[in-house]
Amino acid sequence: MQMNLIEMKNGESAVIKVLPNGEAAQRLEALGLHGGKTIEKLSCMPFGGPVTVLLDGRQFAISHGIAEQIEIEIQPAG
Amino acid sequence: MRILLMGNPNVGKSVFFSRLTGVHALSSNYPGTTVGFTQGVIRHKGLCADLIDVPGAYTLDPTNEAEEIARRIINEGADRVILVIDATALERNLVMALQVLAYHIPTIIALNMTDEARHKGILLDVERLEKELGVPIYKTVATTGSGISDIVDNMDKARVSGITAMTKEERWQKIGHIIAEVQTVTHRHHTLLDRAEDISAHPLFGGLAGIVILALSFTLIRFLGEGLVDHIFDPIFENLWLPLLNKLSAFLGEGYLRSLLIGRLFDGAIDLEQSMGVLSTGFYVEFGMVLPYIIAFYAALSFLEDLGYLPRLAVVFDALLHRFGIHGYAIIPTLLGFGCNVPGILATRVLESKRERFIAATLISVGVPCVSIQAMLASTLGPFGVKYVASVYVVLLIVWLILGRLMNLTLSGFSPELIVEIPPYRIPSLRAWMAKLWFRIKDFFLEATPLVLGGIFLVNILDMAGILERIGRALTPFFHKVLGLPPSTAVPVVMGMFRKDIAMGLLIPLNLTAHQMLVAVIVLSMTFPCIATFVVMWKELGALRMLEASALMICSAVTAGALLNLFLAAF
Numbered sequence: 001m002q003m004n005l006i007e008m009k010n011g012e013s014a015v016i017k018v019l020p021n022g023e024a025a026q027r028l029e030a031l032g033l034h035g036g037k038t039i040e041k042l043s044c045m046p047f048g049g050p051v052t053v054l055l056d057g058r059q060f061a062i063s064h065g066i067a068e069q070i071e072i073e074i075q076p077a078g
Numbered sequence: 079m080r081i082l083l084m085g086n087p088n089v090g091k092s093v094f095f096s097r098l099t100g101v102h103a104l105s106s107n108y109p110g111t112t113v114g115f116t117q118g119v120i121r122h123k124g125l126c127a128d129l130i131d132v133p134g135a136y137t138l139d140p141t142n143e144a145e146e147i148a149r150r151i152i153n154e155g156a157d158r159v160i161l162v163i164d165a166t167a168l169e170r171n172l173v174m175a176l177q178v179l180a181y182h183i184p185t186i187i188a189l190n191m192t193d194e195a196r197h198k199g200i201l202l203d204v205e206r207l208e209k210e211l212g213v214p215i216y217k218t219v220a221t222t223g224s225g226i227s228d229i230v231d232n233m234d235k236a237r238v239s240g241i242t243a244m245t246k247e248e249r250w251q252k253i254g255h256i257i258a259e260v261q262t263v264t265h266r267h268h269t270l271l272d273r274a275e276d277i278s279a280h281p282l283f284g285g286l287a288g289i290v291i292l293a294l295s296f297t298l299i300r301f302l303g304e305g306l307v308d309h310i311f312d313p314i315f316e317n318l319w320l321p322l323l324n325k326l327s328a329f330l331g332e333g334y335l336r337s338l339l340i341g342r343l344f345d346g347a348i349d350l351e352q353s354m355g356v357l358s359t360g361f362y363v364e365f366g367m368v369l370p371y372i373i374a375f376y377a378a379l380s381f382l383e384d385l386g387y388l389p390r391l392a393v394v395f396d397a398l399l400h401r402f403g404i405h406g407y408a409i410i411p412t413l414l415g416f417g418c419n420v421p422g423i424l425a426t427r428v429l430e431s432k433r434e435r436f437i438a439a440t441l442i443s444v445g446v447p448c449v450s451i452q453a454m455l456a457s458t459l460g461p462f463g464v465k466y467v468a469s470v471y472v473v474l475l476i477v478w479l480i481l482g483r484l485m486n487l488t489l490s491g492f493s494p495e496l497i498v499e500i501p502p503y504r505i506p507s508l509r510a511w512m513a514k515l516w517f518r519i520k521d522f523f524l525e526a527t528p529l530v531l532g533g534i535f536l537v538n539i540l541d542m543a544g545i546l547e548r549i550g551r552a553l554t555p556f557f558h559k560v561l562g563l564p565p566s567t568a569v570p571v572v573m574g575m576f577r578k579d580i581a582m583g584l585l586i587p588l589n590l591t592a593h594q595m596l597v598a599v600i601v602l603s604m605t606f607p608c609i610a611t612f613v614v615m616w617k618e619l620g621a622l623r624m625l626e627a628s629a630l631m632i633c634s635a636v637t638a639g640a641l642l643n644l645f646l647a648a649f
Contacts, residue, residue, distance in 0.1 A: 023141070027141045027142075030136035030145075031170065031497070032170040032173070036250075045281055045284065045394065046397070049394075049396055050406070050496055052500065056167065056169050057166070058167055058499060059499070059502075061389070061393040061497070062495075062496070063396060063405065063406075063496040064397065065495050
């Protein structure tokens with residue numbers, strides 16, 4: 001089931017499917033967040049704050065606006 | 079020989095650099111602080127070479143200024159490259175590594191933080207990695223210095239890699255392949271620091287923790303600052319400097335030079351707070367009142383930085399700061415501004431767009447009171463009661479919010495969104511912390527102080543020429559009607575705009591009421607903290623933007639003063 005990073009629940013893992021257009025994609029890729037990578041959502045700050053994710057054992061914070069544009073697919077457990 | 083030191087941000091490159099060259103360089107956890115590269119010389123057992131600390135970059139397809147500079151530097155060519163790779167994040171580090179190796183410059187790899195990798199349960203087959211990449215690899219722990227001399231001793235073993243340039247997709251494939259062959263991750267248990275990480279990202283507790291930490295920090299800073307003043311700086315000034323000045327004063331006798339350097343005498347004695355000379359009040363305020371707090375301030379900030387807490391703070395504040403056109407990282411320059419606006423504004427280089435830098439820099443100079451101003455607040459309003467001092471902070475905060483909102487709504491251009499790595503918490507190393515503190519204080523001396531003292535000199539001359547008196551008199555009716563201030567304040571306020579250090583010395587004897595003092599102090603707090611800020615804004619933003627910022631500053635200060643005057647009159 002496809003949804004964006006904001007809609008995803010904390011603690012869930014998902015595969016990145018689509019990155020937002022433009023400059024944000026470049027910056028994300030430079031950090032290792034590209035299509036096909038598995039990430040785990042750690043938390044989301046209230047009031048439209050950033051999302052914190054875990055990728056390859058490293059934590060990253062992504063602003064709300066960009067997180068909304070990242071399409072992911074939930075990995076079924078197991 | 080020209081050697082480049084390259085790698086991702088946060089891999090320990092700067093610590094490496096300082097150990098290799100013996101020059102203390104700044105090692106920071108947030109991106110962009112080593113933009114504008116550092117150069118040093120390695121002298122070791124017959125090897126003498128220029129070492130360039132290239133700004134940290136995640137990729138040579140530049141996404142920001144630091145990466146552009148990195149690319150430019152390597153494009154200029156080099157004899158050797160020392161590539162620093164973070165063993166705890168091999169996959170990501172390989173992106174730039176492969177790009178660098180494709181330049182076919184003889185390279186040595188320093189595999190850093192192997193101790194942390196082991197602690198995290200990450201095991202690397204270094205021999206296999208050497209084969210894959212085609213260059214020699216040495217394990218290092220930069221913070222202890224372990225492995226660094228191996229690198230230098232074996233510089234001649236640097237090899238040209240077989241890796242060639244490739245497309246992004248080919249690179250991802252290659253990296254996937256290397257990781258599969260080289261890296262295994264085993265399970266490890268949660269440590270105390272790991273639990274701390276979980277808390278700071280928590281939606282509710284993260285914010286609370288942030289506020290608590292900030293409150294604790296400011297308390298500690300005050301405590302430390304006061305301690306330094308009472309036990310070190312005041313005694314030095316009373317017992318060493320003052321007698322010297324007295325001798326100088328007697329030697330110079332009456333005249334312009336003495337007025338300039340020593341200032342006014344009170345019953346034949348020099349008053350360090352009120353005499354206003356460059357060497358008396360100028361020196362005392364700068365080195366006896368501001369410097370101790372600068373030291374305390376940077377001590378606390380550097381600690382939080384090395385701990386790894388600052389990016390988490392940025393995350394907590396991002397949602398809020400976005401409404402004002404800047405993103406979470408602007409919290410760092412803003413906090414720096416509480417120590418001294420000059421490094422605060424310089425730190426806005428961290429922000430990626432001109433628009434953000436302009437907003438952040440303007441907000442800092444208008445709404446963030448530096449130590450000098452805070453000292454003025456304490457001495458002018460303190461006697462009236464703590465609530466007056468506190469209300470200044472409140473007013474400044476309100477101004478910051480409103481002005482930020484206005485700028486965000488009206489300025490064109492865009493502010494990029496927050497995407498940042500949160501480094502793991504690290505127990506700060508004492509050595510690195512002290513080096514950073516020293517470096518920052520040295521910076522303050524070299525960048526801000528000459529400008530402040532120069533400004534004092536200039537203002538003294540203008541005062542002696544009677545120019546400030548004339549400006550003051552011209553503005554008196556305005557001061558009276560709009561700000562509710564008596565005519566005697568006109569000249570002090572005008573002077574105080576350029577010399578915060580003397581402002582309090584000038585205002586105190588005027589016997590203003592609490593309300594009048596409040597208005598005068600607010601207006602002064604919001605205009606240029608000092609000549610140094612003026613100059614730094616010019617350098618960072620350009621003349622045009624600097625004038626815009628100044629106009630905004632003066633308008634807000636006057637508006638705030640006028641509104642405050644009306645508001646207080648109602649009581």
